[in-house]
Amino acid sequence: MKTKWFASLLVVSLALPFVSQAATSEVETIVKVVSTFYKGYIKSLETSDETYRWREQPEVDPSFVSKIDALLAEAQEENEEYGLGYDAILMAQDWPQRMEYAIPIIKGDTAEIIAYKDWGGGDKSPLCVILSQKDTQWRIVDIIDMRWFEGEERLECGGLKREPKGKG
Numbered sequence: 001m002k003t004k005w006f007a008s009l010l011v012v013s014l015a016l017p018f019v020s021q022a023a024t025s026e027v028e029t030i031v032k033v034v035s036t037f038y039k040g041y042i043k044s045l046e047t048s049d050e051t052y053r054w055r056e057q058p059e060v061d062p063s064f065v066s067k068i069d070a071l072l073a074e075a076q077e078e079n080e081e082y083g084l085g086y087d088a089i090l091m092a093q094d095w096p097q098r099m100e101y102a103i104p105i106i107k108g109d110t111a112e113i114i115a116y117k118d119w120g121g122g123d124k125s126p127l128c129v130i131l132s133q134k135d136t137q138w139r140i141v142d143i144i145d146m147r148w149f150e151g152e153e154r155l156e157c158g159g160l161k162r163e164p165k166g167k168g
Contacts, residue, residue: 030104030111033059033138034129038099038115045087045095054089061132061139091127091145092117100124109133112157114146128157 037059044052055065071088086093096117104113111131116124126146131138146157 026106026111027104030106030113030131030138031101033131034113034115034140035099035101037140041089042095042099058137059140061134061141064139064141064143067142089143090117091143092125104131111138114157130157 037054037057040052040057041054043049044054054060068088075086075088087095090096097120098118100116100118102114102116104111109132111133113129113131115127115129117127118124128142128144128146129140130142130144132141133139144157
């Protein structure tokens with residue numbers, strides 16, 4: 001009996017570093033996907049690089065592209081006289097000085113990570129970036145502005161909680 005228990009303990013203790021390493025690798029991959037996307041996106045805004053095609057980047061899922069395109073079309077229709085003046089990916093009118101990333105929370109084949117837009121002077125605003133894993137690739141499928149969320153239910157993302165409109 002003691003031999004079986006010891007053997008089980010030995011197997012588990014030998015496997016733990018590999019499980020931990022795999023989890024760390026997934027966390028690093030998710031942070032890299034989100035940071036790579038935002039780094040390229042913001043750089044294209046700063047340099048007015050018209051060759052950068054965010055819709056074609058490997059970090060974004062086609063469903064996200066469709067969602068942003070629909071949001072832009074709706075906003076353009078509502079603001080046709082004045083123009084949009086709003087970036088639907090950064091959810092702001094300007095781009096931040098830098099971006100910072102929290103540790104993502106992985107739930108099977110989905111993940112949530114808080115990406116903080118750092119405006120300088122201690123002012124940071126959180127974006128909830130949601131990813132989905134398809135064919136071993138993590139891709140961005142949604143972004144929610146945690147600061148301006150006006151939903152009727154509690155929003156939880158990446159460990160950050162936002163109470164419903166009028167209750168927080």
